[in-house]
Amino acid sequence: MAKIIQKTELAPQVYEFVVAAPLVAHKCQPGQFVMIRTDEQSERIPLTIADFDRLQGTITMIVQAVGNTTKHLCETYGEGDDILDIAGPLGRPSHIENFGTVICVGGGIGVAPVYPIARALKAAGNKVISIIGARSADLLIFKDKMDSVSDELIITTDDGSCGRKGFVTQPLKEILETGQKPGLVLAIGPVIMMRNVSETTRPFQVHTIASLNTIMVDGTGMCGGCRVRVGQDNMFACVDGPEFDAHLVDFANLVQRQQMYKDKESLEYGCGGHCRCVED
Amino acid sequence: MRGGLRNKMPEQASDIRNKNFDEVALGYSLETAIDEAQRCLNCKNPKCVQGCPVNVDIPDFISALKDSRLEDAVKILKAKNTLPAVCGRVCPQESQCEKNCILAIKSESVAIGRLERFVADYARENALDTLEENPVEKKNVKVAIVGSGPSGLTAAGDLAKMGYDVTIFEALHSPGGVLMYGIPQFRLPKEIVQHEINQLRALGVQIMPNVIIGRTFTINELFEEEGFSAVYIGTGAGLPHFMHIEGENLNGVYSANEFLTRVNLMRSYQFPKVATPVYVGKRVAVVGAGNVAMDAARTAKRLGAEKVYIVYRRSEEEMPARKEEIGHAREEGIEFRLLNNPTRIIGNEKGWVTGMECVKMELGEPDASGRRSPVKIEGSEYLLDVDMVVMSIGQGPNPLIKATTPDLATNKYGNITSDDVGRTSIPGVFAGGDIVTGAATVISAMGAGKKAAMAIDNYLTEKQKANL
Ligand SMILES: Cc1cc2nc3c(=O)[nH]c(=O)nc-3n(C[C@H](O)[C@H](O)[C@H](O)COP(=O)(O)OP(=O)(O)OC[C@H]3O[C@@H](n4cnc5c(N)ncnc54)[C@H](O)[C@@H]3O)c2cc1C
Ligand SMILES: Cc1cc2nc3c(=O)[nH]c(=O)nc-3n(C[C@H](O)[C@H](O)[C@H](O)COP(=O)(O)OP(=O)(O)OC[C@H]3O[C@@H](n4cnc5c(N)ncnc54)[C@H](O)[C@@H]3O)c2cc1C
Ligand code: SF4
Ligand code: SF4
Ligand code: FES
Numbered sequence: 014m015a016k017i018i019q020k021t022e023l024a025p026q027v028y029e030f031v032v033a034a035p036l037v038a039h040k041c042q043p044g045q046f047v048m049i050r051t052d053e054q055s056e057r058i059p060l061t062i063a064d065f066d067r068l069q070g071t072i073t074m075i076v077q078a079v080g081n082t083t084k085h086l087c088e089t090y091g092e093g094d095d096i097l098d099i100a101g102p103l104g105r106p107s108h109i110e111n112f113g114t115v116i117c118v119g120g121g122i123g124v125a126p127v128y129p130i131a132r133a134l135k136a137a138g139n140k141v142i143s144i145i146g147a148r149s150a151d152l153l154i155f156k157d158k159m160d161s162v163s164d165e166l167i168i169t170t171d172d173g174s175c176g177r178k179g180f181v182t183q184p185l186k187e188i189l190e191t192g193q194k195p196g197l198v199l200a201i202g203p204v205i206m207m208r209n210v211s212e213t214t215r216p217f218q219v220h221t222i223a224s225l226n227t228i229m230v231d232g233t234g235m236c237g238g239c240r241v242r243v244g245q246d247n248m249f250a251c252v253d254g255p256e257f258d259a260h261l262v263d264f265a266n267l268v269q270r271q272q273m274y275k276d277k278e279s280l281e282y283g284c285g286g287h288c289r290c291v292e293d
Numbered sequence: 294m295r296g297g298l299r300n301k302m303p304e305q306a307s308d309i310r311n312k313n314f315d316e317v318a319l320g321y322s323l324e325t326a327i328d329e330a331q332r333c334l335n336c337k338n339p340k341c342v343q344g345c346p347v348n349v350d351i352p353d354f355i356s357a358l359k360d361s362r363l364e365d366a367v368k369i370l371k372a373k374n375t376l377p378a379v380c381g382r383v384c385p386q387e388s389q390c391e392k393n394c395i396l397a398i399k400s401e402s403v404a405i406g407r408l409e410r411f412v413a414d415y416a417r418e419n420a421l422d423t424l425e426e427n428p429v430e431k432k433n434v435k436v437a438i439v440g441s442g443p444s445g446l447t448a449a450g451d452l453a454k455m456g457y458d459v460t461i462f463e464a465l466h467s468p469g470g471v472l473m474y475g476i477p478q479f480r481l482p483k484e485i486v487q488h489e490i491n492q493l494r495a496l497g498v499q500i501m502p503n504v505i506i507g508r509t510f511t512i513n514e515l516f517e518e519e520g521f522s523a524v525y526i527g528t529g530a531g532l533p534h535f536m537h538i539e540g541e542n543l544n545g546v547y548s549a550n551e552f553l554t555r556v557n558l559m560r561s562y563q564f565p566k567v568a569t570p571v572y573v574g575k576r577v578a579v580v581g582a583g584n585v586a587m588d589a590a591r592t593a594k595r596l597g598a599e600k601v602y603i604v605y606r607r608s609e610e611e612m613p614a615r616k617e618e619i620g621h622a623r624e625e626g627i628e629f630r631l632l633n634n635p636t637r638i639i640g641n642e643k644g645w646v647t648g649m650e651c652v653k654m655e656l657g658e659p660d661a662s663g664r665r666s667p668v669k670i671e672g673s674e675y676l677l678d679v680d681m682v683v684m685s686i687g688q689g690p691n692p693l694i695k696a697t698t699p700d701l702a703t704n705k706y707g708n709i710t711s712d713d714v715g716r717t718s719i720p721g722v723f724a725g726g727d728i729v730t731g732a733a734t735v736i737s738a739m740g741a742g743k744k745a746a747m748a749i750d751n752y753l754t755e756k757q758k759a760n761l
Pocket of ligand 3: 344
């Protein structure tokens with residue numbers, strides 16, 4: 014059981030949860046995630062550890078209500094409530110070293126998991142250029158936090174309501190065209206965005222990492238449901254990742270596998286089965 | 294002595310049970326159990342006992358049952374086997390205890406497994422197995438168990454009975470290992486597993502779910518920071534193998550582990566009342582012929598698949614599953630495609646499975662081990678019309694602990710190396726069960742847990758003496 018200490022709405026359908034999870038907080042590193050189960054009927058879903066406080070024994074998760082479990086969590090869980098299970102930390106921590114200059118690209122709620130990694134990269138001595146984007150200004154999260162760990166912060170929105178109008182790939186491309194060669198580009202966000210970042214950096218031969226959000230069941234390497242094609246290999250995102258060399262990732266296969274339960278889950282009458290309105 | 298053939302096990306009719314998740318085998322009645330017990334010759338030199346990996350005192354418990362001393366019967370059983378209700382259901386008896394039974398030479402062996410199940414169930418239902426307050430002296434020495442499968446549970450129980458302060462760390466949210474996430478409800482009801490686990494809790498064993506050793510704590514930290522004096526690793530063989538053929542990442546291709554975990558651990562057969570979905574095709578191919586494959590095939594059938602094939606590259610004789618389960622699968626309408634091997638999986642433009650290409654096999658010349666290995670018949674490829682494939686070709690060790698415990702010796706497959714009592718290359722670290730042997734059986738994993746518990750006790754006693 015993990016008690017929710019604080020819940021904040023960051024943007025429409027996006028909430029920040031600070032929960033008491035001392036064992037996870039004790040050990041977690043940037044880039045890692047947890048598997049949670051809200052209650053007995055719940056799925057196990059992966060959520061990135063967006064921040065942690067070892068002294069307080071808390072971790073922060075940013076959740077976007079996209080489907081049954083995330084909606085259930087965002088809509089019905091408040092401060093003082095318990096999340097039934099939190100297992101972690103899981104996944105390999107991000108590889109942190111002084112690369113010289115790094116570009117951290119975050120899209121949508123992907124900005125949240127970028128933050129602790131950018132912070133660690135900054136602490137390791139890197140020059141951190143961050144590019145964060147969202148559809149519109151109200152959906153942009155972690156702006157100040159990202160600002161505090163970046164040497165340079167570039168914001169883009171699809172509609173131009175904040176920062177530059179357009180996608181994160183445009184400023185990225187412009188920086189690379191100036192001849193700067195960052196030691197690392199990190200991309201976290203929607204699959205399409207990560208794929209486009211990867212295609213943008215490929216001609217410049219800049220090492221690029223993406224954090225993949227596959228469907229997961231156990232998150233411990235036991236089921237193989239999270240497998241993705243990376244180069245010639247089939248990798249398990251939960252134990253071999255979630256970060257991989259973006260230039261080797263088969264993004265089309267990732268998108269295809271994410272669709273696996275699309276029909277089924279819309280069958281849940283939008284209530285997530287939690288209202289018990291459906292019989293056995 | 295009664296003579297004659299063994300008593301049949303009452304079962305749900307095959308065309309009814311293949312649509313529900315209730316237990317297939319219904320269990321003996323008291324009368325039938327006593328009648329079956331009377332077939333046992335109470336041998337002076339009981340061969341059956343040697344066939345049992347934990348040497349259950351078979352004639353003794355059967356005698357007690359015969360005399361209606363059920364409390365004694367369960368005590369005798371539990372002295373050697375902490376999970377008799379489980380083993381009575383899932384042990385491959387035909388190749389262990391029952392294979393050696395003297396009656397098997399001329400007729401049918403005593404139905405040892407069924408009697409074991411009966412006694413354990415009777416004890417549970419009549420609350421005969423509530424452990425009496427056994428005021429062992431607490432040693433105030435902490436032992437950590439990693440993994441709550443049958444191996445870890447057995448080690449934990451034995452160590453707790455010796456007075457150790459035992460904590461089990463389990464990666465998943467629910468303890469039991471394969472007993473919970475792998476073996477289906479219709480073969481091993483989860484309530485029985487939980488009952489056995491609650492008995493351990495009553496003994497004072499602490500269970501910490503959601504803790505992944507190698508991530509939440511490393512083995513080293515269990516000693517250095519958490520104050521444990523010994524660690525037993527029973528993490529099983531949980532890493533699913535794939536064939537590495539074309540099309541394995543199509544939608545509709547599962548590992549048996551994923552398919553069974555969704556259904557058993559996450560109870561997706563109750564979807565949408567529970568939130569975890571599972572996809573089930575109309576025509577399903579399960580690749581492999583072990584217990585895992587039979588479970589996957591029978592589960593798919595129960596979830597509404599019209600046609601379910603077992604595709605196996607060897608012949609009938611080599612099928613590793615328990616005989617009883619192969620029989621059950623056949624009765625339930627599973628079709629066996631033996632001497633067939635998949636070559637690739639075919640999908641549509643949306644990435645969903647639409648078929649599986651197979652090649653026919655024949656048995657070649659015996660190899661060095663004397664076994665005839667299958668060779669493919671050139672040009673015999675054909676397309677099996679399926680929309681779902683379950684890969685059930687084996688599991689390996691999860692590499693997490695190895696990767697975070699540098700001094701821990703493993704073999705080339707990644708299995709932890711340990712001696713016959715479970716000692717690993719690191720003093721104070723013991724291991725057993727599937728993580729050492731590779732995928733094996735419940736009872737062998739329990740046997741390893743038992744031996745290791747004794748070895749851990751020896752190790753800690755010696756260490757304490759040395760420190761005095
Ligand atoms: C390592 C990792 C870290 C993640 N971190 C976060 C995070 O910090 N915050 C957050 O909000 N989300 C995160 N996700 C995604 C999150 O796990 C999914 O949104 C969630 O599982 C969806 O569950 P649901 O029941 O709400 O939706 P469902 O009802 O299961 O699905 C809704 C829709 O989303 C699709 N879908 C299901 N799972 C995923 C997935 N993993 N990724 C993309 N689409 C999916 C479904 O096919 C469906 O179309 C992470 C995923 C991974 C693998
Ligand atoms: C579907 C299926 C059907 C089977 N049918 C039969 C049968 O009929 N008869 C039979 O005798 N055998 C059967 N077997 C085999 C039998 O179940 C196994 O041999 C046995 O369970 C092995 O026990 P174990 O304790 O070694 O490991 P497991 O039962 O695999 O348990 C290991 C546990 O450790 C946990 N774990 C792993 N890594 C970590 C970590 N790093 N930190 C914390 N916890 C961890 C896992 O989550 C798991 O709960 C079957 C297996 C399967 C999969
Ligand atoms: S534990 Fe298994 S092998 Fe041993 S007697 Fe019981 S059923 Fe037979
Ligand atoms: S070998 Fe058979 S007959 Fe003899 S004691 Fe064992 S079960 Fe009874
Ligand atoms: S989620 Fe099951 S192996 Fe990765």
